[in-house]
Structure formats: C-alpha cells, structure tokens
Amino acid sequence: MTTIKGALIGCGFFAVNQMHGWADLDDVEIVAICDRDPARLHDMGERFNISRRYDDAAALFADGGFDFVDIATTVASHRALVEMAAANGVPAICQKPFARTLDDAKAMVAVMNKAGLPLMVHENFRWQTPIRAVKAALETGAIGTPFWGRFSFRSAFDVFSGQPYLAEGQRFIIEDLGIHTLDIARFILGDVESLTARTRRVNPAIKGEDAATILLDHTSGATSIVDVSYASRLSQELFPQTLVELDGSAGSLRLHADYRLDVTTKEGTTTSDVSPTLLPWASRPWHNIQESVAAIQEHWRDCLTQGKAPETSGADNLKTLALVEASYRSAETRECVDIEALL
Template identity: 35%
Template sequence: MRTLRGICVGAGYFARFHLDAWRRMEGVEIAAICDTNPAAAKAMASEFEVKQTYTSLEEALSSEQVDFVDIITPPASHLRLIQSVVPYGLPVICQKPLAPDLHTAEQLVRLADKAGIRLMVHENFRFQPWHRAVKSLLESGAIGDNLYSISCRTRMGDGWGPDAYLARQPYFRDMPRFLIQETGVHFIDTFRYLAGEIDEVYCTTRRLNQAIQGEDAVHLLVRFANGATGTWDANRYNESLSTNPRYTFGSFQVEGSNGTIWINEDGEITLARLGETPKRHEYQPSQVGFAGDCVLSTQQHFIDCLHSGRPFETNGSDYLINLEIVEAAYDSSRSNRPQRVEHTIHDHRQIIDLSIPVTNTLPGAAISECKSVERDGWNATTISLYSHCGTHMDAPKHFLTSGQTIDQMSLATFVGSAKVIDLTPVAPRELLTVERLAASSIQVEPGDRILLRTDWHKHLGSPGYRNELPRISVELARWLVQKQVALVGVEPPSVADVNNLEELTEVHRILLGGNVVIVEGLANLDQITTQEVEFIALPLRVENGDGCPVRAIAIQPYSKANLR
C-alpha cells in the first residue's frame, strides 16, 4: 500500500502523542505541522523530523499534496478548521471534544457529510488495550450472556492547586463545562462500546477547585437499553494510589450473569466466573505512548479504514450520540432528576461498505491516468474492469446461453432486506452444506436475500483467497432454489471452486437457472451486528452484460443489542 501523507494542525501538549504515533506507523508520513504559534510549530517539527511548518491550515493545504488532516487543537477551533478542509474533501481525524457544544458539533458533522469528508473523532479510550481485551471477553461469553453493570472510579489528582492544569493544558481552567465535557465523554463512549446504547442518565456535579470555571467532580449513573447500569465516580482533585493515574484513568468492574471482570489502575485484568477462583487474564498492554499506546491504535484504525473503505468506529454521526448523553448529564445535574436520552437529532443508521476497493492490484482491474490538471485542465482516469472482478454480480448470461443480461435484471432484487447467516469459522476448501445453514437460527423463506458470512475477505491478497475458497455445494445450491431465495451473497470470489470447471458450471447453472441472483467477493460482513440489514448492490447498466462490479453496502441501526 502506498504511503499516506498528512498535515497535523496543533503543536500543543497532546500533539506530541499524535506525532509520536504517526512516526512509529508504517506507510504514514506527516508532511507539515500547522500552529498559530510559529515557534511551537517549528519546535515540534524539529523534534519529530517534519519538514514543513505553517501558521494556517489554508496555507498548508494550498502548498502540500496530502491525503488526510489531523486536527489536535482546542474544540472551539474545530468547525473553522473543517471549513478550511471542505474545498479539498480530505479525510479528517479530529480530537475530542468535537465542539464546545452539541449544536456546533451537529453543524460540524453536517458540514463534513455534505462535503463528502470522511470524519473520525480521535476518541482513543475505547482503543486502550484493556478495553479491547474486555470487549473480547464479553463477546466470548466469559462472564455470561447478560451484562449487569459497569462501574469505574477515577481519581486524577492533577487539579487540586491554584495553578492546576497550567503546565499541561491551561485551557482546561476556563472551560465552563469541564469534567463531563472533557473527560467524561471518554467514559461515555467506552461504556457504549462495551455495553451498547444508553437510554437514561442521572448526574451530580461539583466544583472542588475554585481556581477553575467548570465542574471537577462527577457522579454519573447511566441505564443501558439492555437494562444494565453504568457508574462513573470521578474527580480530578483528589489523588490516586497509582503511580500513573493517567495510564488507565481509573479502575473498572464489569459484572455479568456468570461472573466479574476487573481492571486495576496498572491495566491488569482479573476474571472470576461465579463459584470459581479469580485468575489473571494474560495479555500484554503497551507501556509506550499514551495510556497503553491507545493513540497509536486509534490512528492505525483511521489509516486502516482509509485503505479498506471501512467505516470508522468513532465517526461523526455516532459521536453525536456521546454528545447527546453529555447534554443529558448536564441537564440532569441542573434539574437534579434523571434525563432520558432521546436519540432524535441525527440519523441512527450505520452504513457498512461490503465492497472490495478497486485498485491497480485488484485482479482484473487497471487504472491509468487519462487527463491531468497540469496538462489538460482537469484530472481523469481510464478504468478497465473485468466484468467479474472484485465485488461483483453474476447475470444469468454468465453461464446460461439464453439467460438474462445484467441490464435486463430487476433492480428490485438488488435492494432490500437481507438476512446475514454466520458460518464462521470455515476451513479452506470447505463445502458449505444445507446442514451448515440449518445449524443457524435464521429461517430461510421464499424471497429472502441471504448473505453468507465466512470472513473469507480477510484472505484477500493471498493465493488462498481464490484457490482455497469455501464454496456452495450442489445440494445447497438446489436447496436455495427450492427455497426460492432471491439473492445469495458470498465473500469468496466465487460461489464454487474456480479450479474445478465441472463444479463451477453446475453450481452457477443451478443458481442462475433458478432465478437466484449471485453477488460474489463481498467484504466486511464481520462488521454487521444484526441478523437482518438493508442491502444494496447496484451494477452498472451494461448492455448485454454477463456481470458487473457492484458497490455493495449494508445499512443497519446503531446497535442497542446486549452482549452477543
């Protein structure tokens, strides 16, 4: 993959963690640092070997050829900086809080969406290694199928003196809303990551240090949609026994129907199932960078998603949910009563890209320059595509002499609800049978679109992706036709063994002759968290076409599910 070049905006305290992470990542280069303080920008550039500095983002963008922008400035500046990126349409990773208030954050997200800017919020707490480990434990059922509670106690001890925060982040002192807005939003996002959506909050706040403007002590109680509760007991005034209270930012306890998980302030995880002796969960959290090197993990996720086209975990629309909860917490503190979180201000849909990116490395695809701004006045490329490359759809004509062509097929079949059947794990060359589908709890009915999850897209780029693919058996193909399935989508590049012409032909003829639309080469089905999604896969209107690459997507509501 080619190296991606970025601009970092901001040379303050936390920018050092960003730049350190970027420097340690392969395939990333920071081309320039921007800051209104030129001395600060030059000092940071010298420390991290960045070649160029600017005092404005506008100047940097007009001077540098880059692939993304990293915004590391106080929240009041974020909307203006996003406005500067709009003419360029570049992806942005932006530090939290996203804006000083919910209304401004909504403006920012709408602006980015309208401009086609891929926006990720640098919400790094969920990327701390202990939270990723606990998430895996929960999903594996380590403490049962039902989550009962999450609790966290945070004591920072960095805000008790008259000079509190001056040495590191002095703007903290002037924030009228401080601890929930600045720190609590991390825990709100982490709670949602671990336990799902929050429907109700009750909150009390206090200001312990009179030298600052906002609250620095909070008791926050949340009720999750699945019935579990969460508690955050926090202040930045009193001290912790930990030698580094900024490593985990607190101790956690997660309780479920079959046990408890603890995280201590050193990042150690202890697991105890009911009636069993507690034992240490073995993993190796990093001691490098910030808080388990979560900044690097966050930024790596950003880069990985830019390469793959996958959605960011902490995209702008999803992050607005966190800010709704922040507003509800402040409302609760003012009114001294619980507040419902209505989730009415933004689109609750999550769009998951199920398509393989079309690049020059994709077999059957070629992209070359046709026009350039310098030579012709505009950029344009010539794209050559094999009709069955990447994520694609087969028309009956592909294997049937008198079969329909791609332009004759009904668009209605390409759009609608689809059932996701999880067949993982699958073995190389595994023959998928009726029994394998029957083991799923999902009932297949006439007219269904079904997507078979095998996670085979993870083999893309290896010889096994094509030569060892799991495939649909002849028996299963006939069963799908008998069930009158409208569409079947698979992750391998074919529904049958591409190295066995007899099998390849028979399975395709059964499905296509039985009016089952075939979509092959899907990706990212592992990101779908519901058993049913809205599925869209539209081919080009190619006259007499035997097939065509498609842009396949799944649309699902943001998950309010309990532990899976």
Template identity: 30%
Template sequence: MKTYRGITIGSGHFAYIQMDAWAEVKGAEIVGIVSRSLGSAQKLADQYKIPHVGTDIISMIEEVKPDFVDICTPPDSHLFYAKIAADHGIPILCQKPVAPSQEESKLLVQYCKDKQVPVMINENWRWQGWYREIKRIMESGILGTLFHVYFAMRPGDGYGDSPYPLQPYFKDMEKFLLFETGVHWFDTFRFLFGNIENVYCQTRTWNPIVKGEDSAIVQFDFSNGMTGIYDANRVTYMETVRSNAYGWMTLEGEKGKLRLDLDGRIFFTLRDGVEQEHQYEMPTGWKGGCAVATQQHFIDCLDSGTVFETEGEQYLVSQEIVYACYESAKTKCAIHVG
C-alpha cells in the same frame, strides 16, 4: 497500501502524543505542521523531522497537497479548520470534543457530510488495550449475562493553585469534567455495552479556581438491561497521578466479575472461585497503545473505504450523553437520551 501524507494542525501537549503515534502507524506520514505559534510548530517539527511548517492552513494545503488533515487543537477552532479541509475535499481526523457546543458539533459533521468528506473524531479511549481485551473477554461468555459496571475515575491532577499542569486551560473551561473527560467513558461504555437510554447525574466543583465541574457521578441505564456508574473526581489525592487507566473498573456478571486495575491489568473471579489475573499482551505506547490504534484505524478505513468506529454522526451520540448529564444535574432528574 499506499502511504497517506498528512498535515497535523496544532502543536500543544497532545500533538506530541499524536506525533509519537504517527511514527508507528503503517501507511501514514506527517509531512507538515500548522500552528498559530510558529515557534511551537517549529519545535515540534524539529523533534519529529517534519519538512513543512507554517501558520496558514490554506497555504500549507496548497503546498503539500495532503491526503488527510489531523486537527489537534482546542475545540473552538475545530469548525474553522474542518471547513477548510472539507472545502478542499480532504479527509479529517478531528480531536474531541467536536466543538464547544452540540449545535456547532452538528454543523461541523453536517458540513463535512454535505461536502462528501469523511470525518473521524479522534476518540482514542475505546482503543486502550485493556478495553479491547475486556471486549474480547465479554464476548467469550465467561462472565455470562452482565449486570453492572462501575468506573472510579481518579487522575489526581486537579488539586491546588496550579491544577492540570499539562493542560492548564482546563481550569478556565465553563463545562469541564463531563465535556472534556467524561465523554471518553461515555463513548467507551457504548463500545463495550451498547446504547445508553437514561442518565442521572450530579456534579460539584471542589477546587475554587476551576470554573467548571471537577467531580461528577453519573448513573446509566443501558438498552440491554445493564446499569452503570461513572464516579469521577479529579481533585482527590492519588499516589499515582494520571495512571494508565485513570482509575479502576469493576464489571459484574452472572458467572463472575472482572476488575480493571490502575495500570491496565485485568483480573477476574468466577463464581465460587478465587481472583486470578488475566494475562494478555498490553500494547506499548501511550495509555495502552490507544493513540497508535486509533490513528491506524483512521488510515486503514481511508484505505479500505470502510466506516470509522467514531465517524462524526456516531460520535455525536456520545456527546449527546454529555449534554443530557448537564441537563440532569441542572434539573435533578433522570434524562432520556436519544
């Protein structure tokens, strides 16, 4: 495998997580950082010993001639940077959500398609080590036919006058929990359990200084007959803030049930048995090694020419579920997806 040279665009909170991951990815090297803030870009570059720093993406592309760009900025800038990369024929790894609206998201994906430039959406949740292991457990057949999945999302970081200290702009988002966070689980549920056909959603805003919703309950109907619940609240008290798994999950089947703990440990109970822990080697790194795994997948697919798991058009389906949830909450009706 050749070494693919990339530019990271953005120097905020998540850029540091991605830079940590790039240091572990085989066949990739970040050689430039672009940010609207030269000072923050230089700070990031100094920490990771990146040689090229600037505020203008076109100048950086012309100087570095990268093999890919990694867009790690808020959604409202994604289309701008993606168009520039696509115009230069450069493959794109783009942070989620794709854009502030589904219409703009479709425009971004279509623009790249028209330019014949591959775009992968950086949706790393499905790459968390525990979900990959749960997928293997499911495929082994040990739980039999699957009936129901429940996830309680409880980061515990949305209370008080200064919520979301790592990403304070969250409090100003008109659409928040489902748009920014819930999509992680909608995409992961699709990875684990397949197509989602219908959703019924209720939302609330508990913290008065937050513009968007900070609590939601969503019921899913899957094409395979399963049902699911995503039960999310970012305000309620938690002893561990932003735990590894952000909450806990139960998965029920005909032969037994599985439980995912806050820290990423997996437990299962077979019919007429007792609960026991499923031992597995949890990848190191941020949230079960998901940033490294996602970015490695991007590089591996670039090298092999295979399709990304979360290529642009595929990921638009996960986002479609988000907007169906908002429509359901507004109309108080179940909404068909797709």
C-alpha cells in the same frame, strides 16, 4: 507500498504524541504542519523534521498535497477546521471534544457526509489495551449478560500544568475526561437511553467541575455508573487508569489498579495482566494513553485504505457528545435526561 500523506493542525501539548504515532507507521507520512503560534510550529517542525510549516490553516489547505488532515487543536477551532477540510475535499480526524455543542457537531458530520468524506473523532480511550481486554473478556460470554457496570476514573494528578486551559473553562472534567469514560461505557455496555448526573467543584483554583457521578440507563437494560474526579487524593495515584466493574448473569469482571483483570465465574477467578506496552517514545504514566493514540491511528489508516467507516466516526461520536451534554443538563436541572431527544 503507497504512502498516505497527512497534515497536522495544532502543534501543542498532546500533538507530540500524535506525531510520534504517525512516525511509527511506515505507510503514513506527515508532510505539513500548522499552528498559529510560531514558537510551537517551529519546535514541532524541528523535532519531527517537517519543512512545510503554516501559521494559517486556510493557506495549508490551499497548498494541499495531503490525503488527510489531523486536527489536534482545542475545541474552539474544531468546527471551522472540519468545515475547511470538507470544502477542500480532505478526509479529517478531529480531536475530542469534537465540538462545543451538539448542534455544531451535527453540522460537522453533515458537511463531511455531504462531501462524501471520512471523519473520525480522536476518541482514543476505548483503544487502550486494558479496555480492549475488558471488551474481549465480555465477548467470550464467560460472565453471561452484563446487568450492571461501573467505569471509574479518580485521581489528583496535576493536569493543569501541561494543559492550563483546563482550569479556565466553565466546564471541565465531564467535557475533558468524562467524555472518554462515557465513551468507554457506551463501547462496553452499548448505547444509553437516559442519564442522571451530579457534579461538584472541589478545587477552588479552577472554574469548572472537577468531580462528577453519572447514572446511565443503557438500551440493553443494563445500568452503569460513570464516576470521574480530579479531586481525589488516594493512597495510590492511578492516573490515567480507568477502573471497570461489570456484573453479569454468570459471573463478574473487574479491571483493577495496575491493569489486573479478574474474570470470575462459578469455576473460580482467572487473573491476567492487561498492561499497555511502553512504546519507545512514551513515558509513564501517560503510556496507556500514548499507546491508544498509536492504535487509533492504525485504525484510521486501515479505514482509509479499506474504505471502512471508523469506529469513532463523527456520527458515532454524536452519541458520546450527547451524554456529555445530557450530564451537564441533568446536573443543572437535577432531572433525568432522555438521550434520544438530543440526537
């Protein structure tokens, strides 16, 4: 068995999950880590027993000795770090949001393409067990051709204590969380031609929008709604569950709270439990997200070893990022935005 060596840049809040995921793969080893914050670098190094530690990404790349880099920093540094990977001939994974702007994202895809290197965006929500179960149920054909969908994420969970920067940006929920929900909508119902969006800021303590409703026109002819909120106090706190509703020509499908999936046809309703596994290092309620980190990392390992393009390649993610950009544009202009024109 050949071991694939990786380096991780960004030892913050979420990267701990990525380090656990890599540690679970027998044929992948993280050999070096980097963070410009010395305390975070030290803590991660001690926790996962990594001795090669860098406070500067350029020095990490100069020393080399790894087969891919896992970029787990926040968005401001993504373009420079992907460009560094390209310049050093290193395949890269980049966290979401892939880039601040579509122009940056296009430049990042182009530079990695030119260098002939694989690039995957860590867009993991579509790898969640319940979302894969929805896709598999749709693909059986039981509900026929879907003509309508709803992808809903409504919560009042305090995400600001773990990720304080989320309260500071002019943009919040669409760029941070809705980006996943929009990607799920694309994954389930296919690409999008145009969209219309409305946003609100409910929480006065933050700068960006914390609720958004987005109407999507899919290329297939299906219509869907993506609705996301961190301002919804409900009888049951569902963080981080995405609820899904699909109506098709022969039936319907509902992914309810607590990972219960109903598939209804003229024969009746079949209910199944599509809960994620609680991995040994995971903790509720994050376990759904944590399991999807492990799944996307396994996918990356398989893509690298088999020479396949990742499902959420940089090029693919441009289409998700375009939906984010279009949502902000539509909310501002109150007009329907054409997606193809952005790509």
